[in-house]
Amino acid sequence: MSLANVIYSINGPVVKIKDTQDFSMLEMVYVGKQKIIGEVISINDKETTIQVYESTTGLKPGEPVYGTGAPLSATLGPGIISNIFDGIERPLRDMAEETGAFIGIGSDVSSLDLKKTYDVTITVSVGDHLTGGDIYATCPETSAIEHRCMLSPMLEGDVIEVKPNGSYTVNDTVVVIKDAQGNIHELTLCQKWPIRTARPVKERKPINRPLITGQRVIDTMFPIAKGGAAAIPGGFGTGKTMTQHQLAKWCDADLIVYIGCGERGNEMTQVLEEFSELIDPRTQRPLTDRTVLIANTSNMPVAAREASIYTGITLAEYYRDMGYHVAIMADSTSRWAEALREISGRLEEMPAEEGFPAYLPSRLSQFYERAGYMVNLNDTEGSVTIIGAVSPQGSDFSEPVTQNTKRFVRCFWALDKSLAYARHYPAINWMTSYSEYEDDLADFYAKNVGEDFLALKQRTSALLAEESNLMEIVKLIGADVLPDDQKLVIETAKVIRVGFLQQNAFHKDDTYVPMKKQLEMMKVILYLYDKATELVSRNIPISNIISTGIFDKLTRIKYDVPNDHLEMFEDYYKEIDQKLMESDK
Structure with a gap:
């Protein structure tokens, strides 16, 4: 190493060296006497710029910088899981x-035991x-x-x-x-x-198997495929972290990589405590036995927040190469984008929209494109599914991170503040969310769930869309002026919203719902709608049908029918017929 390789300037996590050609782009380096970890991010004939992944407090100009000759890398081997x-x-x-509750500067601890x-x-x-x-x-x-x-x-x-x-x-x-x-x-x-290089594979396969989560609004309305990518955008308090926790607990991935990127420390503490106490329903062992946690809280160095996303995806790809299906929960990519913005500002780069760097879209695409269902080099099959939370300020979905994320994901679960405040969880808005995986998964649903699954789902979505339009009229002139057939749509949509889309994470039968039960729930709700439509068409007042209490009974079906007793649905069909006959008299 040249004696000239000493610090020239320090600006937060950005350190510069003058007049050296000893370093290469993206090389990992050790900065200062305490040998804190950094990475070369810019080189020209006059200076080399390094972003440092630890606090630069106490660092001085003139301290040495040591090259390693290698890029920033993750150590991959046994001991990663449950760490x-x-x-x-x-x-x-x-x-x-080694250093107590706070991370010591320059801590040199091996990644694996x-x-x-x-x-x-x-x-x-x-x-x-x-x-x-x-x-x-x-x-x-x-x-x-x-x-x-x-x-x-x-x-x-x-x-x-x-x-x-x-x-x-x-x-x-x-x-x-x-x-x-x-x-x-x-x-x-x-x-x-x-960490910035995707691990090679033999072949990228078509995505045609769902990641089953047990959450009805996701599995039925807006499914995600294994190897797919989804975004969960939502303002403060809408339940992004809670939704990701629920997916981490129940989705049918073999392995979960949870990245807490710039989140509050108490939230990460809650994740650690919850995951260590939860029993995995598949193995009857603690959930941590198939979970990797990467905690980079909001008070940790900002540059390490930018690296944490790549560290997480590299660990996921490593286990994918073994033949496992891995799901990544990145919470949240907005904090990661803010780290890019801060470092870009310190580098005095020309800002783009809302101060974010012009390369924000390309960085987002580099991350989300590492998802996929693959044939590995050893001929095993594995997948990496990415579920990234986005935290738009003021719930403004037109801001750059949300808009650019939509370009690279095919599943968009838009969280709604009004639903969250009404205690409707998951607070996924059924009018602004979408999934482009539905057609890819059609064959799977037909063979494994029911041939009429997608047709029922489309009818359910149509009722919700019709209700949304009718509610605009109701706000203006009230519900009393609507004809009975439109009142029936509103009543049925209410059963769908409260009885089907809303889910209770603390109820033993409602926290996770198998696909067969989701199908039966849709069937019985639409059966009631069809039978009630027949009566309304014969001028039977809708008030007679509602007074039977059958709509309220179907709203409680998620609690009243256990997941392993689906034969109980037959009784509901009989009761619907009986109650509607009474209303016809």
């Missing part, structure tokens, strides 16, 4: 033991030819996840030595290979990968 990392993959529990041993089974033999992505060893990482150690996509060679099965730490050599040039490579249980 809690900061934005640059440092384990927060280990750092707390170097002393813990794993019960390793070697899956290759001497003489085998390995290519990138091939699995050479496995070990149980948690009760829910088997860790599969894979050859780096950058390597290929013949196995010349294999260690016996047994207990090994992450840095112990378990297999030795020789490449075509005769170079020897010792394979351990871990590897490194640059």
Whole structure:
């Protein structure tokens, strides 16, 4: 390293060096005597600019900067799951033991536990030819996840030595290979990968399987596919974090990566406490056995917030390559965009709309495009599904982050402040939300749920749309002047809104609802509508039908019919027929 590689200026997380050509673009560096982690983000013939991922408090001009020759990378290996990392993959529990409640500047803590041993089974033999992505060893990482150690996509060679099965730490050599040039490579249980580079795959497959969440407004009205991308935009207090918690608990992904990007510390504390107490319904073990948490709270260094998104997606891709289906909850991408804006301002770049940098759309696309349903290099299939929360100031969906996010996602769950304040959860507005995955998933629904599932869903949506139009008239002149057939639409839509779309996260049968029950609920509501329409067409007053109490009874169906007793729906059809016959007399 040249003696000239010393700090020239410091502006928050942005550090500059003058007159050097020793660094390359996106190289990871250590800044100052305390060796705090940074990354080269700009180079010209006069100066090199570094963004620093820790606090620069106490840093002085003249302190040295050390290059590493490598990009900022994540360490990938057993020990990631159930751990809690900061934005640059440092384990927060280990750092707390070392430096106390607050992160010490320049803390050098290994991402993975170097002393813990794993019960390793070697899956290759001497003489085998390995290519990138091939699995050479496995070990149980948690009760829910088997860790599969894979050859780096950058390597290929013949196995010349294999260690016996047994207990090994992450840095112990378990297999030795020789490449075509005769170079020897010792394979351990871990590897490194640059966080800004997507991991290679063999093939990107069509997206045609839903990510089943158990939330009716999502699974039925606005579904997301495995390997898809969705945005949850909403103002303060509309339930973005709560919705993501519910998805993390119940969706049928094998693994959850939860990124708390610039969120309040007490919210992240709630996530940690909740996830450690929750029992996974699939394994009857703590939910943390298949969860990775990346906590980068609002009081942590702003540049690390920008890196946390890439760290999370890299961990997700690593487990996808093993053949798992991974769901990422990014909460929230608006805070990430604000970090980009702050660093861009310190770099004195020309601002675009609302002060955000001109490259905001390209950064968002780089993130969301890493979702997908893939055939991996080892011929397994896996997926990464991205669900990103957006926090538009003042619930203004026309602001740049929300508008640019809509360009790169095919599922948009718009949270509504008025619904949230009315305690209607999930507060997803059925008039402004949309999903473009419906046609892709049509075959799955027809084969696995019911051939009439999409037709029923479309009729349900049409009733809600018609109600919305009618309510505009009601606001002007009142409901009394409407004809009975339109009053029936409003009554049925109320059952759909309260009895179907609204869901209780604290009720044992309503917190998660299987697809078959969602189908039966739609069927019985629309059966009532059809039968009542027949009566109204024969001039039976709508007030007679409402007075039977059958509409109120269907509103409570989500609680009254347990998830494992769907045969009880038959009684509802009989009761509808009976009550409507009474109203006809």
